[in-house]
Amino acid sequence: MAVYMRDQFPFLGLSTPLRRQLEKDFIKESKASKAVDWVFVEELWELPEREFQYAACDYLRAMQIFLTEADLPRLKQLVVTKSWWDTTDSLDRTIGKINFPSSIVDATMLEWSSDDNFWLRRVAIDHQLLRKDKMKTNLLEKILINNLNQSEFFINKAIGWILRDYSKTNPDWVRTFIEKHKNQMANLSIKEASKYL
Template sequence: MQHPLIKHLRSEMMARRDMVRAEPMAAYMKNIQPFLGIASPVREDIIKSARKVYAIESRDIYRDIIFELWNGEFREEKYMALEVAQRYKSYLNADSFDIYEKLVYDADWWDTLDWLAGKIVGPIVQKHRGFENNLILWRTAENLWTRRAALLTHLKHKKHTNIKLLSETIELLAPETDFFIRKVIGWVLREYSKTDPQWVINFVKSHEKTLSNLSKREALKVVERQKDEK
């Protein structure tokens, strides 16, 4: 029997779909999946209203709802799965890590993966360092997006960043030619440069031959901008 929260969310999404927006949204995401044309503010309004009415009675039900939405026909259902994962705070913790890890392994594009790794998995790993062992496994996964998650999970750790693990992961993935790996290497380094710019400068310099030009350019954006402002 389908949980009433799922029925409500799907009903609201269908009622508020915008097929004029749907086509360009799908095109922007390389037509990875059909879209309903629901803008982020509309989606957020739907989930906020739903939370006031529909409780999730257990972690097992939380898991089932997330997976049911994640496997839906439309891309916005995946987004709604992540909304549920993130907004039902009583289950957003280490005990749900196995749920999120399944999504990391199943991710098929940057839109869902970046949200999942940066906003859901990242804070949990920062609090529970034992999960760094999972990141070590992710970086050799067959799925490109899982490997991307091994880096992106560090994005907002700031002074709590595990520099050793981050360095090892970058060194392992730096030879890859895929744009999304090269881009995220630079992105994570750029973000960490806001905490320790000299470390990032030194890292880029010492890995001059192995980092791609894209990674180096992204990594030093903040550092170079600050230099120009002086």
């Protein structure tokens, strides 16, 4: 796994199914508390092996009903610490579900979409994945426009993914967006976005 992740982090070698089995009882007990234990999350994030960050992401996903807009600064800190696609791609949908629909989350995602940190921008781009007919297209368009003309692979891939995902629900909107902005979009973004068109 370490090689697959370009040796960014050390690994224990724990498989995802085994990790989730080990977490199961703790997460069940945690839900009964109806509160996110941020000390626990931050302690996991500080440990060197990547599986601990995965466990923190699993925990937050399980506890997302208890997350509020007040947790966004802590979530932001997770995104920008030990950043890589694996954790940001887990955190993006957790963040996107906070008190949905939330004008505060929307404003925060718009702010993150023009941040210097491209991992925050990636979370902003993909936080609406799997929303289907609940996609906020005005917000999506603003966030995407903030990220056009980019050379960063992880941004261009994220643009392609969100458009590809939404094309299953609203192909006309995606076609129109591509046609309007194709000269500012990376070929990778267009290729990914066009997969189902």
